[in-house]
Amino acid sequence: MSACASNGNPHVSLLTATDARAHVHLVIGSNPLAAARCTQSLSAGASPVLVAPGEAELHYALRKRVDDGEVKWLREPFRDEHLFALGREEIGHVVDAVFVTSGPREPLSIHISTLCKRHRIPVNVVDAPQLCTFALLSTHVDGPLQIGVTTNGRGCKLASRIRREVAAALPPNLGDACRRLGDARRRIQEEDHLLHAALAADGDDDDSVGQSAAFNRLVTEADLEAAKNRRMRWLSQICEYWPLKRLATITDDDVTDMLKSYEGLGNTGAPSASAESASASSPSSLSSSLPPPAPRIGRIILAGSGPGHPDLLTRATYRALRAADLVLADKLVPAGVLELVPRRTPVHIARKFPGNAEAAQEELLALALEAFQSGKTVLRLKQGDPYVYGRGGEEVAFFARHGARVADGRVVVLPGVTSALAAPLLAGIPPTQRDVADQILVCTGTGKKGRAPDPPEFVPGRTAVFLMALHRVGDLVRELTAHTEAEAGVAGDKPARALWPRDTSCAVVERASCPDQRVIRTTLDRVAEAVEQEGSRPPGLLVVGRACAFLHPLEKGRAWTVEDGFRGLDVGDELADGLWGPAA
The missing domain is CATH 3.40.50.720 (NAD(P)-binding Rossmann-like Domain)
Structure with a gap:
């Protein structure tokens, strides 16, 4: 059995x-x-x-x-x-x-x-x-897209009903999107194959052709493999983060534009001429390159979209979504939130694929200023809360340098429900709990330009929440549970940082409040192994502290547990009417 x-x-x-x-x-x-x-x-x-x-x-x-x-x-x-x-x-x-x-x-x-x-x-x-x-299986077919449902012998009619419901919820033409994005994947593979072939045939160059300035630069197989991995990861992120309705409307020209947008890094990751010219749009040089302000001035709204579920938007952010002339969204803004944007409103999603984060940020800033100076209302939409690891303060300071200030009402910042607090709650973790935890520490797992931040010390009554940490969770655990080289080299009588015990309870919370929310409950000494074995489902965060096991103690002998799915906001219309009155 x-x-x-x-x-x-x-x-x-x-x-x-x-x-x-x-x-x-x-x-x-x-x-x-x-x-x-x-x-x-x-x-x-x-x-x-x-x-x-x-x-x-x-x-x-x-x-x-x-x-x-x-x-x-x-x-x-x-x-x-x-x-x-x-x-x-x-x-x-x-x-x-x-x-x-x-x-x-x-x-x-x-x-x-x-x-x-x-x-x-x-x-x-x-x-x-x-x-x-x-x-x-009971199968829905749309071009290359097939979706199958089985109840494992419990009822083919029920499987057919579920398949119809799933198919009805999908946007039309999604099969064409699969074909086009598959073509993009094939093109990346073919171009990478040609690069490898060119590298292998490097000794057969025609001596009559002039040599380029980069002729003697060593190009290795490792360089090409790294470029391939970045391009494939970028394509994967488009498939992962763009709303399905947006993917369903993708065209062949869109695929070509997406592939061209990567050329700024060059085939081996080195900046190309197009990347150097794009640097003219950096924040430090925009003051000299932008046109003078138009007589009619618009408004820039920075707003947080919350952790994922559209119902966790604030009413202020929802009104901004409906009223904006242009929406500039971060890559991680949930699809369910973007679907609330009126169809007439242009939406630009940050092209923050690997190696292009700064250029994508500068592009968003330039687009926001251009629309602002033409008298439009721009919604700069971020995941969670704009000021909690959302670079909101940097953007407000940048806009102020170019004549758009909070004090003048030209820039408005709207709070959002940060995942740092919402995700633990949605995972059944009370970050503060009498006799267990009396403080919360919100940290980043990755510093500027990928550097490791200073690890926090262990405090028995502390719950630490690490954002942007899961991609380097193994390194983070080592930093929390052992002294770093920098700490070991510090002389003097300064007390050593208190280390986190390796058996400290922790939880990985991914896609909080979304239908595919997942919670992995484990301990510090097993969390890296758990993430490696279960795979990654970004965006996610790591919660560490005794509070993680207060409501959900780990069963003795279990290395970790995995909980899938989320339905915590389905309160029903009848209950909603009783709490807040009839819907408008």
């Missing part, structure tokens, strides 16, 4: 996608289900072979496919030899899969299932999960 079954948990399947092109599928039966199985087989690019006696009455749809030559009909009862004689030559004529459309109580169904299992041939028997080695 499996571990899942022994714990009383339902069985789950290993879901896979099979490239069935040119496969041979054996379909046994002549009923409407046999017709449906042949249709599914053909749509996947396979060749269905129907096995049924010659006197069998075929379903009309099946008869038409046979008459059209799409389905081969073997007019005889099933024989064991069919499994090993009707398949592809390259795999010894063994068929690739078998579909049995007769009932589960039929002796033939049980016999075929047993025979297929013995020879490791995938078999599906209708309404008999115990006789199957694979099941067909």
Whole structure:
């Protein structure tokens, strides 16, 4: 018995996608289900072979496919030899899969299932999960996009209903977006392949061609691999952070523009001419390059979007979303919040892919000033709270240097619900708790330009929340639990920093308040291993302190636990009306 079954948990399947092109599928039966199985087989690019006696009455749809030559009909009862004689030559004529459309109580169904299992041939028997080695999912298809739902034998009608609900919630043309973004991935791979090929053929240059200034610069395979990784990571972040509605409207020109936007780093990460020219837009040089202020002056609003769920927006930020002429959003602003922006309002999402964070920030500042000076209301939308590791203070100071000041009402800063406080709450962690924790410390796990910040000392009653830390969680744990080289080299009688015990409770909270929220509960000595094994689901943060285990103590002998999903804000319309009055 499996571990899942022994714990009383339902069985789950290993879901896979099979490239069935040119496969041979054996379909046994002549009923409407046999017709449906042949249709599914053909749509996947396979060749269905129907096995049924010659006197069998075929379903009309099946008869038409046979008459059209799409389905081969073997007019005889099933024989064991069919499994090993009707398949592809390259795999010894063994068929690739078998579909049995007769009932589960039929002796033939049980016999075929047993025979297929013995020879490791995938078999599906209708309404008999115990006789199957694979099941067909209820599938939504949109071009290259396929979404499958299974209830693992608990009800195909329910799976179909869930599939329809999921498909209805998706924006149209999402399949085209998958195709275009897949093309972008392919182009990156092809360009990287050409770079590697050029490096390998470096000794075959034509001596008659003049040498460039960078001719003697050493370009290594490591340089090219690093560039490839950055480009792929950037593309992954676009897929991860852009709202699905925005991805669904992406065009071929958008893909080309996105690829060109990376060229500022050059193929090996070194600044190119376009990157150097872009530096003219830096904050220090904007005063000389911007046009004089227009007579009609606009307004710049800095607002926090909260941790993720749209219901955690403040009403002030919601009104700003509806009234802005231009929205400049950080990459991590949740898709559900961006969907509240009216369709008429332009939205620009920061292009903060790896290595381009500063350039993307300067681009947003320049766009904000340009729109402000043309009399527009600009919403600078940030995740969480603008002043909690959101660079809000830097932006307010920058705008003030260019004539847009808070004191004049030209710049307005709206608070947001910071994930530093909301995420622990949503994960069931009270950061302050009598007799457990009497203080909260909000820290960054990554300093300016990626430098490691000074680690905080251990205080028994302290709950520490680390933002921007999960990508270097192993290093952070070492800094918290051992003295750094800099600390070890300090002379004098200054007391040493108190180190955090390695068994201190902690929790990783990712995508707080979003439907795919995840909480990993563990201890400092196991958190890096847990994140490595469970994978990353950014944005996330790390909470450390005894408060983490107050409501959710870690079971003895468990290294960590994982909790998926969030529905804590679904209070219902009836309760909402009772609390706040009828909705407008």
